[in-house]
Amino acid sequence: MASPNDIKKGVVIRDPQGLWVVVEFQHVNPGKGAAFVRTRIRNLQTGKVLETTFKTSETIDLVSVEYRKMQFLYHDNTGYTFMDQGSYDQVTMSDEEIGDQGKYLRDGMEVNITTYEGRPLAMELPRKMVFKVTEAMDAAAGNTVSGGNLTKEVTVEGGMKVHVPLFIKQGEDIIINTETGEYVERSK
Numbered sequence: 001m002a003s004p005n006d007i008k009k010g011v012v013i014r015d016p017q018g019l020w021v022v023v024e025f026q027h028v029n030p031g032k033g034a035a036f037v038r039t040r041i042r043n044l045q046t047g048k049v050l051e052t053t054f055k056t057s058e059t060i061d062l063v064s065v066e067y068r069k070m071q072f073l074y075h076d077n078t079g080y081t082f083m084d085q086g087s088y089d090q091v092t093m094s095d096e097e098i099g100d101q102g103k104y105l106r107d108g109m110e111v112n113i114t115t116y117e118g119r120p121l122a123m124e125l126p127r128k129m130v131f132k133v134t135e136a137m138d139a140a141a142g143n144t145v146s147g148g149n150l151t152k153e154v155t156v157e158g159g160m161k162v163h164v165p166l167f168i169k170q171g172e173d174i175i176i177n178t179e180t181g182e183y184v185e186r187s188k
Helices: 095-104
Strands: 012-015 018-028 036-043 049-055 061-063 066-076 079-084 090-093 110-116 119-124 128-135 151-156 161-165 173-177 183-186
Touching: 079 095, 079 119, 090 110, 090 119, 095 119, 161 173, 161 183
Parallel strands: none
Antiparallel strands: 012 018, 012 061, 018 036, 036 049, 066 079, 066 110, 079 090, 110 119, 128 151, 128 173, 151 161, 173 183
């Protein structure tokens, strides 16, 4: 057991709802009343984000998790399989554990896997990834340079559909934000 004064960015707290990583924190010592720690925490299994406060008088359960860089190997009916390139250990995560992030995975790609007591809990993708546009309608003449807020739907490798500006053509590389699934910019 630990004190809320031990809270820092990146520490993992265990409570009845599961394991939570601290994303943001602020120690508050008001002029009147007891000190507390205001936090923003993210559930490692579900990705749900909460804002919560801990009084400095209470105790919390800090746990030690391991972050491992692993290579994505394949997806089959058992789930997504990853391999540690140093030890060659393999772990499999279910479709439910990976969720929507699975659409961004490509063979051989490196991702960060969070493990607790040897069991994989969560996968973290790079924030931005480059994808090739495999299917896009051509823009009408006059709409290619200054499309304003006009967008069209294109298909990128892996079959994912994304809204992009009208000037994006088939075969171009674009950058997608993996947290929102939105177009960011053309790849250089």
